[in-house]
Amino acid sequence: MHSHPDLTSSVIQGLGAFYLVLFLMNAIYTYFSFKKGGHSKFLERLTGQEIPAAAMWALYSAFLLMIAVAHLTSTSSPNAFLFKLPEWVKYYVDVIVADPVSFSVLSVVLFALMILLREWWVKPVVAWILLNVSVIALGLSMTDWDFRQIVGKPDNVPIVAMLFIVGFFTWLYFRRAIENDKRIDEGRDVFEKEDNEKILVWPDLVYTELMCMVILTVILVAWGILLHAPLEEPGSAVKTPNPSKAPWYFLGLQEMLVYYDPWLAGVVFPSVILVGLMAIPYIDFNKGGNGYYSFKERWFAISTFLFGFLPLWVAMIILGTFLRGPNWNMFGPFEYWDVHKLEVLYNVNLSEYFWLYSPEWTPWVGAMPVAPPDASLPQQARIIFLREAPGFIAVIVYLAVLPPLMAMTLFRTYFLRMGFLRFMVFSNLLLMMLALPIKMVLRWAFNLKYIIAIPEWFINV
Amino acid sequence: MAKKLSTEEILAAARKESGKGEAKSGKPADESPAEETGQASEEQPVRKDSVPARPAAAGKPKSTADILAAARAQAKGGSEESESRPAAKPASKAGGGAKSTADILAAARAQAGGGGGEVKSAALKKATAAGDKPAAPAGDKPSVQEMLKAVREGKPVPKSGEAKKTMPPRPERPAPKKSAKKEERRNVLLALVTTPFAFAWTCFSTASLAATLGVARFMFPNVLVEPPSKFKVGPPSDYPFGGVATKWKAQFGVWLVHAEYEGQNLIYALSSVCTHLGCTPNWLESEQKFKCPCHGSGFFITGVHFEGPAPRPLERVGIRLAEDGMLEVDKSKKFQQELGQWVDPASKVVIS
Ligand code: FES
Numbered sequence: 001m002h003s004h005p006d007l008t009s010s011v012i013q014g015l016g017a018f019y020l021v022l023f024l025m026n027a028i029y030t031y032f033s034f035k036k037g038g039h040s041k042f043l044e045r046l047t048g049q050e051i052p053a054a055a056m057w058a059l060y061s062a063f064l065l066m067i068a069v070a071h072l073t074s075t076s077s078p079n080a081f082l083f084k085l086p087e088w089v090k091y092y093v094d095v096i097v098a099d100p101v102s103f104s105v106l107s108v109v110l111f112a113l114m115i116l117l118r119e120w121w122v123k124p125v126v127a128w129i130l131l132n133v134s135v136i137a138l139g140l141s142m143t144d145w146d147f148r149q150i151v152g153k154p155d156n157v158p159i160v161a162m163l164f165i166v167g168f169f170t171w172l173y174f175r176r177a178i179e180n181d182k183r184i185d186e187g188r189d190v191f192e193k194e195d196n197e198k199i200l201v202w203p204d205l206v207y208t209e210l211m212c213m214v215i216l217t218v219i220l221v222a223w224g225i226l227l228h229a230p231l232e233e234p235g236s237a238v239k240t241p242n243p244s245k246a247p248w249y250f251l252g253l254q255e256m257l258v259y260y261d262p263w264l265a266g267v268v269f270p271s272v273i274l275v276g277l278m279a280i281p282y283i284d285f286n287k288g289g290n291g292y293y294s295f296k297e298r299w300f301a302i303s304t305f306l307f308g309f310l311p312l313w314v315a316m317i318i319l320g321t322f323l324r325g326p327n328w329n330m331f332g333p334f335e336y337w338d339v340h341k342l343e344v345l346y347n348v349n350l351s352e353y354f355w356l357y358s359p360e361w362t363p364w365v366g367a368m369p370v371a372p373p374d375a376s377l378p379q380q381a382r383i384i385f386l387r388e389a390p391g392f393i394a395v396i397v398y399l400a401v402l403p404p405l406m407a408m409t410l411f412r413t414y415f416l417r418m419g420f421l422r423f424m425v426f427s428n429l430l431l432m433m434l435a436l437p438i439k440m441v442l443r444w445a446f447n448l449k450y451i452i453a454i455p456e457w458f459i460n461v
Numbered sequence: 462m463a464k465k466l467s468t469e470e471i472l473a474a475a476r477k478e479s480g481k482g483e484a485k486s487g488k489p490a491d492e493s494p495a496e497e498t499g500q501a502s503e504e505q506p507v508r509k510d511s512v513p514a515r516p517a518a519a520g521k522p523k524s525t526a527d528i529l530a531a532a533r534a535q536a537k538g539g540s541e542e543s544e545s546r547p548a549a550k551p552a553s554k555a556g557g558g559a560k561s562t563a564d565i566l567a568a569a570r571a572q573a574g575g576g577g578g579e580v581k582s583a584a585l586k587k588a589t590a591a592g593d594k595p596a597a598p599a600g601d602k603p604s605v606q607e608m609l610k611a612v613r614e615g616k617p618v619p620k621s622g623e624a625k626k627t628m629p630p631r632p633e634r635p636a637p638k639k640s641a642k643k644e645e646r647r648n649v650l651l652a653l654v655t656t657p658f659a660f661a662w663t664c665f666s667t668a669s670l671a672a673t674l675g676v677a678r679f680m681f682p683n684v685l686v687e688p689p690s691k692f693k694v695g696p697p698s699d700y701p702f703g704g705v706a707t708k709w710k711a712q713f714g715v716w717l718v719h720a721e722y723e724g725q726n727l728i729y730a731l732s733s734v735c736t737h738l739g740c741t742p743n744w745l746e747s748e749q750k751f752k753c754p755c756h757g758s759g760f761f762i763t764g765v766h767f768e769g770p771a772p773r774p775l776e777r778v779g780i781r782l783a784e785d786g787m788l789e790v791d792k793s794k795k796f797q798q799e800l801g802q803w804v805d806p807a808s809k810v811v812i813s
Pocket of ligand 1: 257543735736737738739740753754755756757758770771
């Protein structure tokens with residue numbers, strides 16, 4: 001085990017400042033809550049009395065202030081400091097998060113909850129509580145040495161910021177969409193139509209843009225001065241840093257590369273993603289939500305896009321940034337990056353599964369065809385195609401047989417409204433997007449390496 | 462100084478000329494300075510700011526711009542005077558003499574645009590347009606208009622006008638063709654205007670070419686610090702059974718392995734390039750495997766892949782027992798297991 005201190009006095013001081021900021025945020029929130037008035041229904045049920053919501057927040061803010069002061073003025077030994085994450089929490093978080101299966105299940109479940117509970121979590125109070133919970137969780141986690149190492153790394157700091165920003169914008173979308181959904185249900189005009197006051201590009205928009213530019217420049221400059229970009233060792237053709245990570249925005253692709261062949265995950269899928277995003281306006285026949293936010297009117301499009309964006313892209317960035325450690329093994333956020341962490345995997349190609357020849361049990365299959373060393377090219381090709389036939393059949397079924405089946409069953413109305421060509425493009429894009437989670441599940445469940453494996457020609461699927 | 466052109470004047474004149482080349486030719490009288498001071502304000506607001514300024518400027522104290530303009534005018538005028546000989550390059554001279562940007566542009570445009578028959582008409586138009594304001598400059602120095610007029614009357618216009626007439630008698634010359642002759646003359650005009658550009662572009666292309674060649678030169682360095690593809694790694698006894706020697710990885714990118722493969726006791730050299738995407742795996746002694754840090758591919762000591770996305774085993778490079786009893790690795794040869802090349806005797810040294 002490593003012997004790094006989880007807490008030092010400078011960390012405690014930093015956390016004090018952190019809680020002070022949180023206190024200020026909540027103090028401001030309290031002020032607005034007070035101005036707005038209103039009672040907390042939850043507290044009313046609890047105590048039987050009408051308690052102003054602002055009082056709750058004032059209490060909470062005061063509590064935060066005390067914590068901040070306790071951190072800032074602490075003189076006791078850091079080892080005796082009590083306000084830190086309990087070990088058992090760390091243990092369970094590590095167990096859940098450091099496994100690709102539970103991580104992905106978790107991200108998909110969270111995604112589903114986000115959609116299902118949308119009317120609940122778009123409420124400002126709920127969102128504010130969620131934000132507080134996540135910020136406090138972050139602060140508490142900072143008391144762990146390993147967590148600080150990975151989250152506090154200068155090039156990972158903006159990714160933490162990005163997570164909050166993604167959360168905010170998703171919240172903003174859902175809030176406005178649900179507001180409009182309600183309006184549509186009630187037969188009123190959507191918000192964008194009611195609030196159609198036009199403003200001028202000059203000066204309103206340009207002025208706003210200028211302010212944004214100035215503020216962002218200040219942030220960038222401050223960031224550049226305060227956080228020093230870490231330089232790695234000089235590049236070498238025969239030495240790769242361990243772990244070797246792509247730039248954060250490509251970590252989704254790097255994660256894809258764990259499951260797919262380079263040409264597929266590095267060339268084909270990125271192009272399909274780009275072309276697919278460009279194709280959206282052409283395959284979208286739904287006029288709903290045109291010029292205004294709405295979830296109900298385009299729930300399928302929104303959910304599909306968000307599924308591709310949140311669990312399949314952002315979650316992969318989180319995974320790649322915070323959880324992938326040496327040897328590209330997965331590590332929990334509170335786990336030491338042990339180069340010798342052992343993860344036993346043994347991956348097998350589909351053809352190897354299929355041609356598992358045992359004369360007594362599967363006499364009808366026969367042994368896996370192997371090309372003789374001196375085979376001519378056509379001969380070789382025939383044998384390879386025979387060997388990989390199960391994989392080819394699976395892929396063809398997936399990409400060619402499934403779309404018509406989809407058209408006849410689940411996506412009947414879509415097919416009728418889109419027409420043949422558009423529907424084929426649409427269904428193939430959808431299937432390709434789903435190919436990643438499907439391959440992941442196959443890898444975890446069956447240790448499947450490649451569905452079609454032709455290393456001779458560098459083609460693997 | 463009969464006339465000094467301030468920048469505004471030059472611009473105004475340019476605007477006027479390019480804008481009203483046609484219209485002016487109809488009523489040349491408008492241009493006389495006497496009338497302009499009075500009339501221009503109502504009738505021709507465009508001219509108002511341009512021409513009236515000229516007479517006035519004569520008496521005024523000179524502004525910097527004026528002085529500059531004057532100097533410019535003199536310099537140009539002087540040069541033109543000295544070249545009062547029949548200009549073989551009339552249009553371009555006129556353009557230079559006029560010293561307004563628009564003139565130069567117009568001239569260039571006329572010539573560039575009229576590679577064929579249009580040259581003449583455009584040039585003519587321009588010449589007439591320019592010549593329409595003759596009275597204004599009465600000073601001792603030739604004015605733009607005078608220059609233009611002179612140019613027009615002197616050679617070029619008649620020439621361009623007579624071009625067709627003079628053409629017939631010429632065929633007896635040894636020149637190749639009539640049209641070629643005509644072309645040639647135009648080409649001279651064209652060349653005069655385009656020469657600076659041609660020169661600049663030639664310089665630019667030459668410089669770019671030189672730079673490209675210079676870069677290409679880097680592909681052939683004087684000294685190659687790359688390790689040789691063939692190198693000696695010591696006697697087989699240096700490599701005990703079951704071990705992976707990583708000492709050659711940093712310099713040559715190979716592991717020397719002494720292990721059993723398919724029932725044979727072998728020493729072979731594995732290339733330290735991951736067959737997935739080309740990262741460099743590490744040999745993990747405790748796990749007895751090569752593990753790639755990029756996407757987690759794992760390889761047995763034999764080089765055969767067993768985990769992660771790598772689709773094929775690590776590649777072997779050539780190895781042989783040299784005559785002096787040393788092992789010699791030859792990186793220029795590759796042996797891929799999936800192609801059945803590991804049976805090649807050059808890919809291994811059998812230890813008995
Ligand atoms: S490069 Fe080695 S696993 Fe991808």
